[in-house]
Amino acid sequence: MRARGWVRGTRFGAHLLLVAAAALTLVPLVWLLAASLKGPDDLFSYTFFSPRPTLHNFNELFAKVPFVRYLMNSTFLAGVGVTVQLFFSSLAGFALAKYEFKGKKVVMAVMLATMMIPGQVLMAPLYEQIFRLGLVDRFSGLIIPGAVSVFGIFLFRQAILQVPDELLQAARIDGCTEFRIYWDVVMPVSRPIVGAFCLMSFMASWNSFLWPQIILHQSERFTLTIALNQLVGLYQQQYGMLMAGTLLSILPVVILFLVLQKEFVAGLTAGAVKG
Secondary structure, three states: OHHHHHHHHHHHHHHHHHHHHHHHHHHHHHHHHHHHOOOOOOOOOOOOOOOOOOOHHHHHHHHHOOHHHHHHHHHHHHHHHHHHHHHHHHHHHHHHHHOOOOOHHHHHHHHHHHHOOOHHHHHHHHHHHHHHOOOOOOOHHHHOOOOOOHHHHHHHHHHHOOOOHHHHHHHHHOOOOHHHHHHHHHHHHOHHHHHHHHHHHHHHHHOOOHHHHHHOOOHHHOOHHHHHHHOEOOOOEOHHHHHHHHHHHHHHHHHHHHHOHHHHHHHHHHHOOOO
């Protein structure tokens, strides 16, 4: 009886600790929500919620900033970027997992080496290439450099290694081409890892700031991250509008996570299995 009581007490204490940690991580989000509902006079007067909540910041945001245009730009870039990365990463992962070819280990070693190079180091030569191709201030200048994700390739490789070779052989006997095996057999089986990768890729593209700021020059092509940064000027800081815009900008990511939550957890588990 004492052992059971000790186990129950330990579980209760662990759950209480987890609840406290979860509540602590939610404090910045609650503060962001509270700040977006404060008027200019209450923004620095109350730590959290003001007794006079207002939608003034949201009204000012939509009145003074083409927020919908920036939202559409970010959505388009993130959607196209995720689609392109998903196709090339899964296709390359399938090849590395299920085919044997000369130089395979060398290719994998080189790919792993590129993951150790900080992206900021490659920005100068990459910008020179984009400039010579005439892709500066174009969405293609953002999409093409990120079309292939080395991390995504190895993530899919680890997941596809778990697909039985007998399943592929049966598809070949039925007359399937190699691409059809990839599309109709491997991809449906790898659905959890697809959801996990889509979520991670979408978040990376949605939150990207430095490279879009370097490539995009015209304001009508700005993404949300660049547009929100413009609200903090040299002589005036529009913190209320910034809080409102930040709150609205994280809603698509939250919604996507809620939709792909099961696939995200299952995909990370599948990708963690040693192949």
